[in-house]
Amino acid sequence: MTIEKFFKATSYALVTGGFLTLALTGRVDAVTCILYALALVASWFADRPGSRLQISERVANWCVLAYLPLAILDFRYLSGSWVAPLIHFTLFVSVFKLFQIKRDRDWVFLYLLAVFEMLLAAGLTIDALFLALLFGFTLTGLAALQAFEIVRTRRAARTATRTTTFSYDGRRAQAESRPVGYLLAMTFAMALLIGALSAPMFFILPRWNTGLLAQSFSEDTALTGFSDLSISLGSVESIKTDERVALRARVGAPLPPNRHWRGMVMTRFDGREWTRPESSRRFAISQQDGRYILDERRPGPLTMQTLYVEPMTTGALFHCGEPWFATGLRGLSRDSTGTFYRAERGTRLSYVIAADLTETPEEQLRADPLRYDERARATFLQLPATFDRRIAQLAREVAAAATNGYDQARAIEQYLKTRYFYTLNLERGDEPDPIADFLFETRRGHCEYFASAMALMCRSLGLATRLAGGYHLGEYNEVNQTYIVRQSDAHAWVEVYFPQTGAWVEFDPTPAAAATASANASGWLASARRYIDALRMFYIDYVIAYDAQRQRALARDAGSVAAQYQAATQQYASRYRRFFRDWVETHADWLREILEDRQLAQSIIAWALAAGAAMLALGGYLFWRRIRRTPRLLFERWWLEWLAPLLRWTIRPDEHQSAVLFYDAMAALLRRAGYRRPAHQTPLEFAAATGFEEVMVITQAYNQARYGARLDLDAPSIDRALQSLRRRLRKR
Known part of the structure; x- marks a missing residue:
């Protein structure tokens, strides 16, 4: 080419x-x-x-x-x-x-x-x-x-x-x-x-603005998902067909499989739509030492969750478990239901949530007398005006054997999970009430229908209930401890309030078929995809969302790794010192016998000297062979020039090699004096440019020996010219 x-x-x-x-x-x-x-x-x-x-x-x-x-x-x-x-x-x-x-x-x-x-x-x-x-x-x-x-x-x-003609070889x-x-x-x-x-x-390079790269400056198309204000029956159906990534979450270890990424909760149901009237009254959360404190109570063991959220129309703050504090956000607020709102929406961003995943023991939940105040009754026991009383009758029949609120909720959850079927292709029956139609006619639906049915059944039994919206955990990648959550993982479930412990307990009545099948993928293709996802997550974490906080964390990690390597190196060094000391102590008598046996010691020394002499001879032969093939190497290093007379004596019958050797010696002298031949100059042009008569003499002999038809090399005169040039250069 x-x-x-x-x-x-x-x-x-x-x-x-x-x-x-x-x-x-x-x-x-x-x-x-x-x-x-x-x-x-x-x-x-x-x-x-x-x-x-x-x-x-x-x-x-x-x-x-x-x-x-x-x-x-x-x-x-x-x-x-x-x-x-x-x-x-x-x-x-x-x-x-x-x-x-x-x-x-x-x-x-x-x-x-x-x-x-x-x-x-x-x-x-x-x-x-x-x-x-x-x-x-x-x-x-x-x-x-x-x-x-x-x-x-x-x-x-x-x-x-x-206009220029050159003559050159092949x-x-x-x-x-x-x-x-x-x-x-x-x-x-x-x-x-x-x-x-x-x-x-x-x-x-230092980062001055935390989260600068995490805040995308592009006008990304926001993912349409749950609304901040309402969840309509059938709204998740359109989301479940979307395979785009909604968020990624990095955690230290796999989360409990019954957990979800909660974004918002709904309290009021009119028969077809869940709303949250409390959303109109929001309270700004102030920062304390760079953190947004989300729960003033003393937390249990905290799990750090780093979330990378794609652009969404909702401003909900997604998290798993009960959040305690958040970082990496630019403004945060909450309402009385415990829903948190980000100031930014429609942009790509990342933030860190510290959450408590501790579950309240079932014994405490069963012992809760469920005494709600007036506000909780008005908010979480509300039933629609068109409430079908058959739903309350069904709830009493399903929970007849339960003696406490927790067991009642579990009984309803298991009933819906085992007696009804999950589908995205919803078919309506003859009932005007969609929940009654789901419970008594079609017995098929998607997560909003399961969650809404359980919420109404629990409320009819006097259990304070709210509907939560968010996502399944998604597909866990064990390569980099990250969950990949897609729009198809969108989900709705129920949370029941137990006032004695102040805990909202999750109940998911939707059959397991609603979970994505990608989490169970196996084989080499799935493994390759996990590694690709891990690489993508690394790119997001250390390039897109790389900020001052991550820079400090990376510096700490690098320092700890360096300290570990230093400690390991010192440990290996001390181990080998102990090994050598033990070996000397073990073989001390044997070494003493060798030193005392003069004949054996002399034999060992003789063999060592012979081996050393052989190696020196072999090295000298190889070195001399290389010098014979490339004589100019003698003049590349000043400490090798003393070999030049010896080489000149060995190649004296070959006038061509002798001329080349003289020219290489001259070129080395000129280079040390600051004279270097440019690539465009011929040897004769270079000799004329130096102004030294000795250089011209040696160059003419070199050209005659290399390119001439007859060889008539006057070695003594060339040697004298070389010595004269050396003296003249020393005086300059």
């Missing part, structure tokens, strides 16, 4: 890399992707002299100006945001630059467009595949820039090159075909060097 073809290939690869990073964000529609890909292929074949598909610079500029009104219309009436019009405009300009008759500045403009596309994609995606594309983009960028400079320099020097002609290989090797070396230098700098 010629350097011109390599330049074209790497340049188009760079442009393609910028486009692929934009396509990775999901912001480029399928039609735009197909059209740009076709234009990219067509421009590749059109990029040749005399092609009719190429356009002039003036036509390209007028086309770009004509597109500006369309970009404004795209922003105002079609896309509704600045991201899509900016992407379309960038790709449009890139296409016309590709079809343009390109000069050097046009290639530079295409490179800048590709870099801009890469930077734009960096703010629009958190996919770990971006790292792979960035690595490929870096390689192609380095290669394209080097090839561009070589092609540009060749083009500028083409006139001078045509080895130089072979070397002319190697620039592409050298460029590839140099590109990989530079990329590794850049990565080795930039990666530590990224982690070491």
Whole structure:
């Protein structure tokens, strides 16, 4: 491959890399992707002299100006945001630059467009595949820039090159075909060097604004899920078909399988929709030492939960268990039901929750007399005006054998879980009341129906109940101790209040079929996916959400690891010292006998000397052989020059090698004195430039010996010239 073809290939690869990073964000529609890909292929074949598909610079500029009104219309009436019009405009300009008759500045403009596309994609995606594309983009960028400079320099020097004729051997002609290989090797070396230098700098440079990267500046499409204010029957059905990731949660160990990621709770039901009137009265939570204290009571054992939440329309604070404090947020409030609200919504963010997962013992729950105050009765025992009394009768029949509120709730939970069926394809019966229709007609439904039915049955028995909305735990990745929660994991369940202990206890009446099957995936494909997810989580944790807090934690971890390695090294060193001391003590008598036996000691010393002499002889032979093959090595190091007379004496019959040896010695002397021959100078030109007569004499002898037909080398005169040159250089 010629350097011109390599330049074209790497340049188009760079442009393609910028486009692929934009396509990775999901912001480029399928039609735009197909059209740009076709234009990219067509421009590749059109990029040749005399092609009719190429356009002039003036036509390209007028086309770009004509597109500006369309970009404004795209922003105002079609896309509704600045991201899509900016992407379309960038790709449009890139296409016309590709079809343009390109000069050097046009290639530079295409490179800048590709870099801009890469930077734009960096703010629009958190996919770990971006790292792979960035690595490929870096390689192609380095290669394209080097090839561009070589092609540009060749083009500028083409006139001078045509007027000069060089005579060189086959080895130089072979070397002319190697620039592409050298460029590839140099590109990989530079990329590794850049990565080795930039990666530590990224982690070491201080972060001034906590959570800066975690707060996405992109206008992401927010996931539609639970509302902050209501949960309608059937609302989860549309969410369960969405396989997009809703959030990721890093925990230290697997959580209990009966737990959920709770986001909000609902208290009032009108027969078709759950609402929370208390949401209108919210109380701001102030920070204390950088923490939002969510529960003033003394906590039990805390579990740290780091959540990475995708953009959502809801501002609910997701957590598992009873939260105690939160960090990494910009504003937090709560209402009287215990629902927490984030100030930010519709953006990607991360935060840390410290929660108490301790469960109240069942004995205490069974012993609770369930004495509620007036507020709790009015809020958590409310029944809709159209409440079907058959539901209360069914609740009494199901819980007839229970003697306390906890067992009543468990009996209702098990009844619904075992007697009814989970489905997303809901069919309505003849009952006007959807809950009565679910309980007495269809006996099929999804989680809102199960949770609403249990809530009404519990309330009819006098159990203070609320409906909770959030997600199943999701798929646990044991590689990096992370839960991956998708929209399809959306769920609703019931919480019953036990006033004596102040605990809200979760009850999930929905059959197990509602849980996602991905958590049970196995096989090598599932394992590979877990490792890919772990890599993606690492990218999110240490790149996207890397802030001052994580930087301090990483520094602490690095310090502890260094201390552990230091302790381990000291332990190994002391162990080997003890081993050597024990060995000496064990074999002390044997060593003493050897030292006292003079004949044996002399034999050992003789063998050691013989082995050492043999090794020295072998090393000397190999070294001398290398010197014979490459005599100039003698003059690369001053402490080897004393071998030059010996080598000159051994090769004295070969006048060609003698001349080369004299020339190498002269070149070494001149290099030490600051005279270096540029690559474009011939030996005679260099000799004339130095101004030393001795250099001219030795160079003429060298040229005659190497290129002349006859060899008539006057070794003594050349040696005298070399000695004279050495004396003159010492005086300078």
